[in-house]
Amino acid sequence: MIRFKGILLEDNYRHQGLRKRLIAELEYKGISDRKVLEAIGKIPRHFFLDSSFVEFAYQDKAFPIGEDQTISQPYTVAFQSELLQVQPMQKVLEVGTGSGYQAIVLMELGAKVFSIERVKTLHSRTKELLHAMGYNPRLFYGDGYKGLPSFAPFDRIIVTAAAPSIPDMLLQQLKTGGILVIPVGDSSGIQVMTTVTRQTDGSFIEKQHGQFRFVPMVENKK
Numbered sequence: 001m002i003r004f005k006g007i008l009l010e011d012n013y014r015h016q017g018l019r020k021r022l023i024a025e026l027e028y029k030g031i032s033d034r035k036v037l038e039a040i041g042k043i044p045r046h047f048f049l050d051s052s053f054v055e056f057a058y059q060d061k062a063f064p065i066g067e068d069q070t071i072s073q074p075y076t077v078a079f080q081s082e083l084l085q086v087q088p089m090q091k092v093l094e095v096g097t098g099s100g101y102q103a104i105v106l107m108e109l110g111a112k113v114f115s116i117e118r119v120k121t122l123h124s125r126t127k128e129l130l131h132a133m134g135y136n137p138r139l140f141y142g143d144g145y146k147g148l149p150s151f152a153p154f155d156r157i158i159v160t161a162a163a164p165s166i167p168d169m170l171l172q173q174l175k176t177g178g179i180l181v182i183p184v185g186d187s188s189g190i191q192v193m194t195t196v197t198r199q200t201d202g203s204f205i206e207k208q209h210g211q212f213r214f215v216p217m218v219e220n221k222k
């Protein structure tokens, strides 16, 4: 039970049961990383939606979180988390904090999370919610295209908005052996989930992992 904006939020047996079903659905759809499934099993996703939409929280769907933004579909969160191959204590940069749900999945995987959001109201609201839930990732209000040069390099970087191309600034902030996961493509259409791995000789290997649809990655703060 937590208190957020004066409202008590509880995580009861019904929610836990719905989460079990969601996990079975994600497994059925091809997610096999036990740690990722366990993380999703622990986190009350209904805390991230407006309380009147609790029934939607455990459906495998994206959902509006205000400011024209969405909390990503659980399958997408699981798929990106799986591709990221996070190890405990790794430094992970997320671009697009949004609701904070993906950030918490990364924390449950043991990562040290740094997350950037360009919409001020979302940044502030999410900071408050995560704090109330007892999570304290480093949350930044800023433009994710720039990454966080003063905290770089990162073991992992995950972008949760559609990027027209792979931002060079993010590649520069990736450690050797590091992995970037990013949906690349025109924001009005579909994007291709892409991983980029930084090799010891400084070169990058790019791989593609199917089509997804994200809200656009936008330059400059709001």
Ligand code: SAH
Binding pocket: 069, 070, 071, 072, 095, 096, 097, 098, 099, 100, 101, 102, 103, 116, 117, 118, 119, 122, 142, 143, 144, 145, 160, 161, 215, 216, 217, 218, 219, 220
């Ligand atoms: N990871 C989020 C998904 C949110 S949707 C979650 O789990 O809920 C993508 C988010 O990226 C939106 O909140 C949007 O405002 C943000 N965004 C878009 N362009 C950005 C940029 N250049 N820098 C930082 N955040 C950005």
